[in-house]
Amino acid sequence: MNRRTARRHAVALLALLTALLLAFAGPAAAALPSAGTSGPHRAAPTVTVTFRTVPAVAGVRLAFGGQTLVTGPDGTASYTGTRTADRQSLQLLDTSVNTPDARYHFTRWAGQRDPEQTFRSRVDGLPLRADYTITAGFTAQYPVTVAFTDQHGAPLDPSLVSAVKVRGSDARVTDLSVSGTTWLDGLVPVFRNSGLTAVPVDYTLRSLVYDGVELAGAGRQGFRPGPDRHVTFTGAFHDLTVTAHDALFGSATGEKATVTDPAGHVTTVPLGPDHTAVLAHLPRGRYTVEVKAPGGSSNPREIQLSQAVTADVTVVTRTDVLVLAGAGLLLVGIPVAIRLIRRTRRTAAGPAPGTGTGRSAAEPPEPAPAEEPEQPEGAEKAPPTSRHGAAAR
Structure with missing residues (x-):
């Protein structure tokens, strides 16, 4: 191939490449914005x-x-x-x-x-x-309603419940409605590990006042709002039996009993023929018991009612008082009587021998000296004679 032919082929090949480039670049060039015009940008992130x-x-x-x-x-x-x-x-x-x-x-x-x-x-x-x-x-708050029973499941009269208090695990104390609904915090958001976590709140019974008496043992009954929406609280009740006996002789006695409950309420009940009275279904707590008897009564006795209890009260009756008074008279009167008898006997016997003259009982009283006859003036005074009548020499 001569040089002219080679140049001709090169020109043809170049023309072919140019045509190909124009064929592919035409649509792209049409899509490009012309100078002085605006078009869409690449989407922003x-x-x-x-x-x-x-x-x-x-x-x-x-x-x-x-x-x-x-x-x-x-x-x-x-x-x-x-x-x-x-x-x-x-x-x-x-x-x-x-x-x-x-x-x-x-x-x-x-x-x-x-x-x-x-x-x-x-x-x-x-x-x-x-x-x-x-x-x-x-x-999150959840509704809670409450009911009340004794330890045997028997319902309690809600009208006698004056206060119900619960303590949450967040240390807050809340009053519950006795007959209605109380909304309690059940979940609280707590910041932990750079995020929030819903933490449940648990509650325990702090106070349950029934007929003026505190029934709740703090912290013994618990619940969680949400899962527990109807809560039953239990109070303890027990029977109190009152009997009485004579202080000296121990025999049953008493006419009536006076019982004071922890709230200060006083109840008086008669004792039966067996000198016994039963007070049933009393709230647990400390009680004071007194018993009256004919002519006497007992000292107040305190009873902790945490189970069924029999309170046997000692009563000082009229008979006890008479016996004690007689014994006291005997103890005091006998020594006094003895002293009086002794004094009476000494008075009747006269003064005790040897008292008052200083002589013994065997020594006869000394005779009074005889008076000498009055001598004429100038007469010689006769010499004294001895006790046996002889003239002193």
Whole structure:
């Protein structure tokens, strides 16, 4: 092949390549915007923000990014929008949601990034540059009704129940309605491990006042709202039997018994022929018992009624008083009588021998000296005579 032929082939091949390039580049060139005109840009990246409630609450409305969102049955809703550096606001439109079985009240946020806005219903300054989740915590309340029985299951009269108090595991004490419904916190949102967890609240009976008497043993009866919506509280009741006996002789005695219950109520009941009375179905607690008898009574006796109890009361009767008085007279009177008898005998016998003169009983009294006859003046005085009549020499 000479050089001219080769050049001809090269030109033909070049023309073919040019035609091919124009065939493929034509549609692409038509799609390109001409100078001085605008066209669509490449799609901007999007961001998704997820909203959830703890516990899951359906039907909660939120406003975000110019849209109103509503949580579904799983308690979540989401927003997808173009990524932007502009800060966004989130408004919780429903702070309370009520259903026949539960009541939900907004408590706090998690994931809102600003601690100052944790407990507000509106959160400002939220980013929209990456996907994230923000959580709204709700406190769930459940209805609770109560009933009352004794330890054997017999129902108690609710009209005699004046107070029922329960203490939650959150340390709060709440009064329950005796005849109606009380809504108690059953789930509370707790911040743990950078998120919210719904924690159940347990309750224990703290006080049950029946007919003025405290029946509850604090902390012994518990329940959890939600699973436990009808709660039965139990109070302890026991029988008190009153008997009495004589203090000295031990025989049965007594006409009536007076019983004071822990609330200060006083009940008087007669004792039967066997000097016994039974007070049935009394609330547990400390009682005071007194017994009256003819001419006497007992001292108050305290009884702790924590089971069926028989209170045997000691009574001081009129007979006991007379016997004790007679014994006292004997003990005091006999020594006094002995002393009186001795004194009477000494008085009747006169003064005791040897008393008053200083002489013995055998020594006769000394005779009085005889008077000497009066001598005439100038006469010689007669010499004295001895005891035997002889003249002194």
